[in-house]
Amino acid sequence: MIDGANRWQRIRQVVIPHLMPLAVFITLMQLMDNFRVFEPIVGFQAQASATSLSYNIFNHLRGGAAQFGAAATTSMLTILGVIVLLTPVLIRTWRDVARKRS
Amino acid sequence: MAAARRRSRLLVTVSASLVLIWVVIASFPFLWTLWGSFKVQADFFSLADWRNALRGTFTLAQTGSALTGQGYHGAWVQEEFWRAALNTFIVVACVVVISLTFGTLGGYALARSGYRHTFWLLMIALVFRAMPHITLLSGYLLPFFQWNVWGHLPTAIIVLVAINQPFTLWMLHSFFLNIPKDLDESAMVDGCTRFQAFRHVIVPVMWPGVITTGLFSFLLAYNDFAVTSMLLSQQNQTMVPRIASFLGSTQVEGNVMFAVAAVVSATAPLFVLILFFQRQIVSGLTAGAVKDQGAPGPHHAKTHPCAFRPKSPS
Numbered sequence: 001m002i003d004g005a006n007r008w009q010r011i012r013q014v015v016i017p018h019l020m021p022l023a024v025f026i027t028l029m030q031l032m033d034n035f036r037v038f039e040p041i042v043g044f045q046a047q048a049s050a051t052s053l054s055y056n057i058f059n060h061l062r063g064g065a066a067q068f069g070a071a072a073t074t075s076m077l078t079i080l081g082v083i084v085l086l087t088p089v090l091i092r093t094w095r096d097v098a099r100k101r102s
Numbered sequence: 103m104a105a106a107r108r109r110s111r112l113l114v115t116v117s118a119s120l121v122l123i124w125v126v127i128a129s130f131p132f133l134w135t136l137w138g139s140f141k142v143q144a145d146f147f148s149l150a151d152w153r154n155a156l157r158g159t160f161t162l163a164q165t166g167s168a169l170t171g172q173g174y175h176g177a178w179v180q181e182e183f184w185r186a187a188l189n190t191f192i193v194v195a196c197v198v199v200i201s202l203t204f205g206t207l208g209g210y211a212l213a214r215s216g217y218r219h220t221f222w223l224l225m226i227a228l229v230f231r232a233m234p235h236i237t238l239l240s241g242y243l244l245p246f247f248q249w250n251v252w253g254h255l256p257t258a259i260i261v262l263v264a265i266n267q268p269f270t271l272w273m274l275h276s277f278f279l280n281i282p283k284d285l286d287e288s289a290m291v292d293g294c295t296r297f298q299a300f301r302h303v304i305v306p307v308m309w310p311g312v313i314t315t316g317l318f319s320f321l322l323a324y325n326d327f328a329v330t331s332m333l334l335s336q337q338n339q340t341m342v343p344r345i346a347s348f349l350g351s352t353q354v355e356g357n358v359m360f361a362v363a364a365v366v367s368a369t370a371p372l373f374v375l376i377l378f379f380q381r382q383i384v385s386g387l388t389a390g391a392v393k394d395q396g397a398p399g400p401h402h403a404k405t406h407p408c409a410f411r412p413k414s415p416s
Contacts, residue, residue: 036234
Protein backbone atom coordinates (compact mmCIF):
# COMPACT_ATOMS: atom_id res chain seq x y z
CA MET A 1 0.00 0.00 0.00
CA ILE A 2 2.65 2.47 1.08
CA ASP A 3 5.07 1.44 -1.63
CA GLY A 4 2.41 2.05 -4.25
CA ALA A 5 1.41 -1.55 -4.87
CA ASN A 6 -2.21 -2.06 -5.81
CA ARG A 7 -4.32 -4.89 -4.47
CA TRP A 8 -3.41 -7.34 -7.20
CA GLN A 9 0.30 -6.65 -6.89
CA ARG A 10 0.09 -7.08 -3.16
CA ILE A 11 -1.55 -10.47 -3.53
CA ARG A 12 0.71 -11.59 -6.35
CA GLN A 13 4.05 -10.55 -4.90
CA VAL A 14 3.60 -10.56 -1.13
CA VAL A 15 0.81 -12.87 -0.07
CA ILE A 16 1.35 -15.78 -2.46
CA PRO A 17 5.11 -16.09 -1.87
CA HIS A 18 4.50 -16.13 1.87
CA LEU A 19 1.86 -18.80 1.52
CA MET A 20 3.96 -21.01 -0.73
CA PRO A 21 5.60 -23.20 1.95
CA LEU A 22 2.22 -23.90 3.49
CA ALA A 23 0.70 -24.66 0.09
CA VAL A 24 3.52 -27.04 -0.82
CA PHE A 25 3.21 -28.80 2.52
CA ILE A 26 -0.54 -29.19 2.19
CA THR A 27 -0.19 -30.43 -1.38
CA LEU A 28 2.21 -33.13 -0.26
CA MET A 29 -0.04 -34.12 2.63
CA GLN A 30 -3.06 -34.32 0.37
CA LEU A 31 -1.12 -36.36 -2.16
CA MET A 32 -0.12 -38.77 0.56
CA ASP A 33 -3.62 -38.98 2.03
CA ASN A 34 -5.09 -39.74 -1.36
CA PHE A 35 -2.36 -42.23 -2.13
CA ARG A 36 -3.68 -44.31 0.73
CA VAL A 37 -7.37 -43.79 -0.02
CA PHE A 38 -9.28 -46.54 1.71
CA GLU A 39 -12.40 -45.60 3.59
CA PRO A 40 -14.33 -44.08 0.66
CA ILE A 41 -13.89 -47.36 -1.19
CA VAL A 42 -15.19 -49.39 1.72
CA GLY A 43 -17.94 -46.92 2.46
CA PHE A 44 -19.34 -46.75 -1.04
CA GLN A 45 -18.55 -50.42 -1.75
CA ALA A 46 -16.77 -49.28 -4.89
CA GLN A 47 -14.18 -52.07 -4.92
CA ALA A 48 -15.51 -53.50 -8.19
CA SER A 49 -14.52 -50.46 -10.24
CA ALA A 50 -12.08 -48.59 -8.02
CA THR A 51 -9.51 -50.15 -5.75
CA SER A 52 -6.38 -48.87 -4.09
CA LEU A 53 -3.31 -50.39 -2.50
CA SER A 54 -4.83 -49.98 0.94
CA TYR A 55 -8.00 -51.68 -0.14
CA ASN A 56 -6.01 -54.55 -1.60
CA ILE A 57 -4.25 -55.02 1.73
CA PHE A 58 -7.58 -54.97 3.57
CA ASN A 59 -9.01 -57.51 1.16
CA HIS A 60 -6.04 -59.85 1.49
CA LEU A 61 -6.10 -59.56 5.27
CA ARG A 62 -9.74 -60.58 5.31
CA GLY A 63 -8.98 -63.52 3.04
CA GLY A 64 -7.35 -65.59 5.79
CA ALA A 65 -3.80 -66.53 6.70
CA ALA A 66 -2.97 -67.85 3.23
CA GLN A 67 -3.10 -64.35 1.80
CA PHE A 68 -1.16 -62.58 4.54
CA GLY A 69 1.97 -62.80 2.41
CA ALA A 70 0.29 -60.90 -0.38
CA ALA A 71 -0.93 -58.33 2.13
CA ALA A 72 2.57 -57.91 3.52
CA THR A 73 4.02 -57.44 0.03
CA THR A 74 1.46 -54.82 -0.88
CA SER A 75 2.14 -53.12 2.45
CA MET A 76 5.84 -52.87 1.68
CA LEU A 77 5.13 -51.45 -1.78
CA THR A 78 2.78 -48.87 -0.27
CA ILE A 79 5.35 -47.88 2.32
CA LEU A 80 7.94 -47.44 -0.44
CA GLY A 81 5.56 -45.18 -2.33
CA VAL A 82 4.87 -43.13 0.79
CA ILE A 83 8.59 -42.70 1.41
CA VAL A 84 9.10 -41.52 -2.18
CA LEU A 85 6.29 -38.99 -1.76
CA LEU A 86 7.69 -37.98 1.59
CA THR A 87 11.25 -37.28 0.40
CA PRO A 88 10.77 -33.50 -0.08
CA VAL A 89 9.39 -33.16 3.45
CA LEU A 90 12.21 -35.28 4.83
CA ILE A 91 14.85 -33.22 3.06
CA ARG A 92 13.34 -30.01 4.32
CA THR A 93 13.15 -31.26 7.90
CA TRP A 94 16.73 -32.41 7.62
CA ARG A 95 17.80 -28.93 6.54
CA ASP A 96 15.80 -27.27 9.31
CA VAL A 97 17.29 -29.46 12.01
CA ALA A 98 20.80 -29.05 10.61
CA ARG A 99 20.39 -25.27 10.58
CA LYS A 100 19.12 -25.24 14.14
CA ARG A 101 22.06 -27.33 15.25
CA SER A 102 24.76 -25.21 13.66
CA MET B 103 -11.98 6.69 -2.57
CA ALA B 104 -15.66 6.03 -3.13
CA ALA B 105 -14.80 3.75 -6.03
CA ALA B 106 -12.38 1.79 -3.86
CA ARG B 107 -15.00 1.42 -1.15
CA ARG B 108 -17.59 0.26 -3.64
CA ARG B 109 -15.20 -2.26 -5.09
CA SER B 110 -14.30 -3.63 -1.69
CA ARG B 111 -18.00 -3.94 -0.86
CA LEU B 112 -18.40 -5.96 -4.05
CA LEU B 113 -15.45 -8.08 -2.97
CA VAL B 114 -16.99 -8.66 0.44
CA THR B 115 -20.30 -9.68 -1.12
CA VAL B 116 -18.63 -12.07 -3.55
CA SER B 117 -16.43 -13.71 -0.94
CA ALA B 118 -19.26 -13.94 1.57
CA SER B 119 -21.52 -15.64 -0.93
CA LEU B 120 -18.72 -18.03 -1.92
CA VAL B 121 -18.23 -18.96 1.73
CA LEU B 122 -21.97 -19.37 2.15
CA ILE B 123 -22.20 -21.68 -0.88
CA TRP B 124 -19.28 -23.66 0.45
CA VAL B 125 -20.86 -24.02 3.88
CA VAL B 126 -24.09 -25.26 2.31
CA ILE B 127 -22.26 -27.77 0.12
CA ALA B 128 -20.09 -28.99 2.98
CA SER B 129 -22.82 -29.34 5.56
CA PHE B 130 -25.51 -30.68 3.24
CA PRO B 131 -24.59 -34.39 3.49
CA PHE B 132 -24.67 -34.27 7.26
CA LEU B 133 -27.88 -32.27 7.47
CA TRP B 134 -29.50 -34.62 4.97
CA THR B 135 -28.44 -37.62 7.03
CA LEU B 136 -29.67 -35.99 10.22
CA TRP B 137 -33.04 -35.26 8.63
CA GLY B 138 -33.29 -38.69 7.06
CA SER B 139 -32.44 -40.54 10.26
CA PHE B 140 -35.92 -39.66 11.54
CA LYS B 141 -37.64 -41.24 8.52
CA VAL B 142 -38.32 -44.82 7.53
CA GLN B 143 -36.35 -46.61 4.85
CA ALA B 144 -39.12 -46.35 2.25
CA ASP B 145 -38.83 -42.58 2.44
CA PHE B 146 -35.14 -41.92 2.87
CA PHE B 147 -34.09 -44.52 0.30
CA SER B 148 -37.07 -43.98 -1.96
CA LEU B 149 -36.44 -45.12 -5.51
CA ALA B 150 -39.69 -43.70 -6.85
CA ASP B 151 -39.37 -40.09 -5.80
CA TRP B 152 -36.57 -38.50 -3.78
CA ARG B 153 -38.99 -35.90 -2.47
CA ASN B 154 -40.55 -38.62 -0.34
CA ALA B 155 -37.64 -38.05 2.03
CA LEU B 156 -38.73 -34.44 2.45
CA ARG B 157 -42.46 -35.08 2.69
CA GLY B 158 -42.23 -38.28 4.70
CA THR B 159 -45.14 -39.99 2.95
CA PHE B 160 -44.32 -43.49 4.10
CA THR B 161 -43.17 -42.38 7.52
CA LEU B 162 -46.61 -40.87 8.02
CA ALA B 163 -48.30 -44.01 6.71
CA GLN B 164 -46.21 -46.48 8.75
CA THR B 165 -45.79 -44.71 12.07
CA GLY B 166 -48.49 -42.08 12.18
CA SER B 167 -46.24 -39.04 12.52
CA ALA B 168 -43.87 -37.20 10.20
CA LEU B 169 -40.75 -38.01 12.19
CA THR B 170 -39.90 -41.29 13.86
CA GLY B 171 -37.25 -42.52 16.25
CA GLN B 172 -37.40 -46.08 14.94
CA GLY B 173 -33.88 -45.98 13.51
CA TYR B 174 -32.41 -44.87 16.83
CA HIS B 175 -34.44 -47.39 18.79
CA GLY B 176 -33.38 -50.17 16.43
CA ALA B 177 -29.73 -49.23 16.54
CA TRP B 178 -29.29 -48.45 20.22
CA VAL B 179 -31.70 -50.89 21.85
CA GLN B 180 -32.35 -53.71 19.40
CA GLU B 181 -28.87 -54.00 17.89
CA GLU B 182 -27.10 -52.87 21.08
CA PHE B 183 -25.16 -50.02 19.58
CA TRP B 184 -24.53 -48.75 23.11
CA ARG B 185 -22.08 -51.62 23.49
CA ALA B 186 -20.10 -50.31 20.53
CA ALA B 187 -20.29 -46.79 21.94
CA LEU B 188 -18.98 -48.02 25.29
CA ASN B 189 -16.14 -49.88 23.54
CA THR B 190 -15.26 -46.76 21.58
CA PHE B 191 -15.21 -44.77 24.81
CA ILE B 192 -12.87 -47.27 26.49
CA VAL B 193 -10.55 -47.50 23.49
CA VAL B 194 -10.40 -43.76 22.94
CA ALA B 195 -9.83 -42.90 26.60
CA CYS B 196 -7.05 -45.47 26.97
CA VAL B 197 -5.37 -44.47 23.71
CA VAL B 198 -5.38 -40.77 24.58
CA VAL B 199 -4.09 -41.27 28.13
CA ILE B 200 -1.37 -43.77 27.25
CA SER B 201 -0.08 -41.98 24.18
CA LEU B 202 -0.05 -38.61 25.92
CA THR B 203 1.89 -40.05 28.86
CA PHE B 204 4.58 -41.56 26.68
CA GLY B 205 4.39 -38.70 24.20
CA THR B 206 5.07 -35.92 26.71
CA LEU B 207 7.95 -37.79 28.33
CA GLY B 208 9.46 -38.80 24.99
CA GLY B 209 8.82 -35.48 23.28
CA TYR B 210 10.47 -33.64 26.17
CA ALA B 211 13.47 -35.92 26.03
CA LEU B 212 13.78 -35.54 22.27
CA ALA B 213 13.46 -31.76 22.44
CA ARG B 214 16.12 -31.38 25.13
CA SER B 215 18.56 -34.09 24.12
CA GLY B 216 21.67 -33.05 22.26
CA TYR B 217 22.55 -36.46 20.89
CA ARG B 218 22.76 -37.05 17.19
CA HIS B 219 20.43 -40.05 17.21
CA THR B 220 17.44 -37.96 18.33
CA PHE B 221 17.42 -36.55 14.84
CA TRP B 222 17.21 -40.02 13.33
CA LEU B 223 14.48 -41.00 15.76
CA LEU B 224 12.47 -37.98 14.65
CA MET B 225 12.98 -38.79 10.98
CA ILE B 226 11.83 -42.37 11.53
CA ALA B 227 8.83 -41.03 13.45
CA LEU B 228 7.99 -38.79 10.51
CA VAL B 229 8.09 -41.73 8.08
CA PHE B 230 5.97 -43.91 10.34
CA ARG B 231 3.51 -41.10 10.89
CA ALA B 232 2.90 -40.92 7.14
CA MET B 233 2.31 -44.62 6.65
CA PRO B 234 -1.19 -45.88 5.97
CA HIS B 235 -2.39 -47.59 9.12
CA ILE B 236 -3.42 -50.71 7.35
CA THR B 237 0.08 -51.45 6.06
CA LEU B 238 1.20 -51.98 9.64
CA LEU B 239 -1.49 -54.57 10.27
CA SER B 240 -0.35 -57.45 8.11
CA GLY B 241 2.52 -58.09 10.47
CA TYR B 242 0.30 -58.05 13.52
CA LEU B 243 -2.53 -60.35 12.54
CA LEU B 244 -0.84 -63.74 12.40
CA PRO B 245 1.00 -63.46 15.75
CA PHE B 246 -2.18 -62.19 17.36
CA PHE B 247 -4.07 -65.22 16.10
CA GLN B 248 -1.35 -67.54 17.38
CA TRP B 249 -1.05 -65.92 20.80
CA ASN B 250 -4.81 -65.93 21.09
CA VAL B 251 -5.03 -62.22 21.83
CA TRP B 252 -6.98 -61.31 18.72
CA GLY B 253 -10.37 -59.71 19.24
CA HIS B 254 -9.82 -58.12 22.65
CA LEU B 255 -9.96 -54.41 23.36
CA PRO B 256 -6.49 -54.16 24.99
CA THR B 257 -4.91 -55.52 21.80
CA ALA B 258 -6.56 -52.85 19.70
CA ILE B 259 -5.58 -50.19 22.24
CA ILE B 260 -1.93 -51.24 22.17
CA VAL B 261 -1.85 -51.25 18.37
CA LEU B 262 -3.56 -47.87 18.14
CA VAL B 263 -1.14 -46.39 20.66
CA ALA B 264 1.77 -47.79 18.68
CA ILE B 265 0.43 -46.30 15.47
CA ASN B 266 -0.31 -43.01 17.18
CA GLN B 267 2.97 -42.66 19.00
CA PRO B 268 5.21 -41.31 16.20
CA PHE B 269 2.68 -38.59 15.61
CA THR B 270 2.34 -37.59 19.28
CA LEU B 271 6.10 -37.68 19.71
CA TRP B 272 6.66 -35.45 16.72
CA MET B 273 3.97 -32.98 17.63
CA LEU B 274 4.84 -32.67 21.32
CA HIS B 275 8.50 -32.43 20.41
CA SER B 276 7.82 -29.37 18.29
CA PHE B 277 5.72 -27.87 21.08
CA PHE B 278 8.50 -28.47 23.60
CA LEU B 279 10.98 -26.79 21.27
CA ASN B 280 8.91 -23.64 21.61
CA ILE B 281 9.48 -23.56 25.35
CA PRO B 282 12.82 -21.96 26.13
CA LYS B 283 15.44 -24.22 27.60
CA ASP B 284 16.20 -21.57 30.22
CA LEU B 285 12.89 -22.28 31.90
CA ASP B 286 13.84 -25.75 33.05
CA GLU B 287 17.46 -24.76 33.50
CA SER B 288 16.51 -22.03 35.94
CA ALA B 289 14.16 -24.41 37.73
CA MET B 290 17.06 -26.81 38.12
CA VAL B 291 19.28 -24.00 39.40
CA ASP B 292 16.62 -23.40 42.03
CA GLY B 293 17.04 -26.94 43.26
CA CYS B 294 14.60 -29.01 41.22
CA THR B 295 15.63 -32.35 39.83
CA ARG B 296 15.19 -32.86 36.11
CA PHE B 297 11.87 -34.63 36.63
CA GLN B 298 10.58 -32.03 39.09
CA ALA B 299 11.42 -29.30 36.59
CA PHE B 300 9.49 -31.21 33.97
CA ARG B 301 6.54 -31.87 36.25
CA HIS B 302 6.15 -28.49 37.96
CA VAL B 303 7.53 -26.01 35.46
CA ILE B 304 7.27 -27.39 31.93
CA VAL B 305 4.01 -29.33 32.02
CA PRO B 306 1.89 -26.37 33.28
CA VAL B 307 3.21 -24.24 30.42
CA MET B 308 2.63 -27.11 28.01
CA TRP B 309 -1.11 -27.56 28.53
CA PRO B 310 -2.17 -26.06 25.17
CA GLY B 311 0.20 -28.37 23.34
CA VAL B 312 -0.90 -31.39 25.35
CA ILE B 313 -4.56 -30.60 24.69
CA THR B 314 -3.98 -30.18 20.96
CA THR B 315 -2.06 -33.44 20.72
CA GLY B 316 -4.67 -35.20 22.85
CA LEU B 317 -7.37 -34.01 20.48
CA PHE B 318 -5.55 -35.44 17.52
CA SER B 319 -5.04 -38.80 19.23
CA PHE B 320 -8.71 -38.74 20.15
CA LEU B 321 -9.71 -38.17 16.55
CA LEU B 322 -7.38 -40.90 15.32
CA ALA B 323 -8.75 -43.47 17.73
CA TYR B 324 -12.34 -42.37 17.28
CA ASN B 325 -12.33 -42.34 13.48
CA ASP B 326 -10.26 -45.43 12.99
CA PHE B 327 -11.75 -48.10 10.80
CA ALA B 328 -8.89 -50.16 9.41
CA VAL B 329 -7.31 -51.22 12.70
CA THR B 330 -10.40 -51.77 14.80
CA SER B 331 -12.29 -53.61 12.08
CA MET B 332 -9.42 -56.05 11.56
CA LEU B 333 -8.45 -56.54 15.21
CA LEU B 334 -11.76 -56.69 17.07
CA SER B 335 -14.22 -59.54 17.02
CA GLN B 336 -17.87 -59.09 16.15
CA GLN B 337 -18.93 -58.97 19.82
CA ASN B 338 -16.81 -56.04 20.94
CA GLN B 339 -16.52 -53.82 17.93
CA THR B 340 -16.18 -50.08 18.18
CA MET B 341 -18.63 -47.68 16.58
CA VAL B 342 -17.20 -47.19 13.10
CA PRO B 343 -16.82 -50.90 12.20
CA ARG B 344 -20.23 -51.48 13.74
CA ILE B 345 -21.75 -48.93 11.36
CA ALA B 346 -20.02 -50.66 8.49
CA SER B 347 -21.57 -53.97 9.53
CA PHE B 348 -24.98 -52.30 9.82
CA LEU B 349 -24.55 -51.23 6.21
CA GLY B 350 -23.81 -54.82 5.27
CA SER B 351 -27.09 -56.09 6.75
CA THR B 352 -29.54 -54.54 4.32
CA GLN B 353 -31.63 -57.62 3.60
CA VAL B 354 -34.30 -56.78 6.16
CA GLU B 355 -36.36 -53.73 5.34
CA GLY B 356 -35.51 -50.89 7.72
CA ASN B 357 -32.06 -52.11 8.79
CA VAL B 358 -30.28 -49.46 6.74
CA MET B 359 -31.92 -46.87 8.93
CA PHE B 360 -30.02 -48.35 11.89
CA ALA B 361 -26.82 -47.41 10.09
CA VAL B 362 -28.09 -43.91 9.37
CA ALA B 363 -29.13 -43.36 12.98
CA ALA B 364 -25.82 -44.80 14.20
CA VAL B 365 -23.89 -42.47 11.89
CA VAL B 366 -25.69 -39.46 13.34
CA SER B 367 -25.09 -40.69 16.89
CA ALA B 368 -21.39 -41.22 16.21
CA THR B 369 -20.96 -37.81 14.57
CA ALA B 370 -22.72 -35.74 17.23
CA PRO B 371 -19.92 -35.95 19.85
CA LEU B 372 -17.42 -34.82 17.23
CA PHE B 373 -19.49 -31.71 16.54
CA VAL B 374 -19.49 -30.78 20.21
CA LEU B 375 -15.77 -31.46 20.47
CA ILE B 376 -14.81 -29.37 17.45
CA LEU B 377 -17.14 -26.58 18.53
CA PHE B 378 -15.15 -26.22 21.73
CA PHE B 379 -11.66 -26.99 20.50
CA GLN B 380 -11.54 -25.73 16.93
CA ARG B 381 -8.79 -23.22 17.71
CA GLN B 382 -6.46 -25.93 19.01
CA ILE B 383 -7.25 -28.23 16.09
CA VAL B 384 -6.52 -25.59 13.47
CA SER B 385 -3.28 -24.54 15.14
CA GLY B 386 -2.25 -28.16 15.45
CA LEU B 387 -2.80 -29.05 11.81
CA THR B 388 0.46 -27.54 10.68
CA ALA B 389 2.43 -27.73 13.90
CA GLY B 390 5.92 -29.04 13.43
CA ALA B 391 5.84 -28.79 9.68
CA VAL B 392 5.89 -25.12 8.80
CA LYS B 393 6.70 -23.66 12.17
CA ASP B 394 9.70 -21.75 10.87
CA GLN B 395 8.09 -20.22 7.83
CA GLY B 396 4.57 -19.83 9.14
CA ALA B 397 3.24 -17.21 11.48
CA PRO B 398 5.79 -17.32 14.27
CA GLY B 399 3.87 -16.21 17.33
CA PRO B 400 5.33 -14.59 20.41
CA HIS B 401 7.51 -17.52 21.46
CA HIS B 402 9.40 -17.68 18.24
CA ALA B 403 12.25 -15.39 19.24
CA LYS B 404 12.95 -17.57 22.24
CA THR B 405 13.24 -20.81 20.31
CA HIS B 406 16.39 -19.72 18.62
CA PRO B 407 19.20 -20.78 20.88
CA CYS B 408 21.10 -17.51 20.54
CA ALA B 409 18.22 -15.10 20.85
CA PHE B 410 17.33 -15.60 24.47
CA ARG B 411 20.53 -16.52 26.18
CA PRO B 412 21.06 -15.03 29.63
CA LYS B 413 24.47 -13.84 30.75
CA SER B 414 26.82 -16.76 30.28
CA PRO B 415 29.12 -17.51 33.21
CA SER B 416 32.32 -16.98 31.21
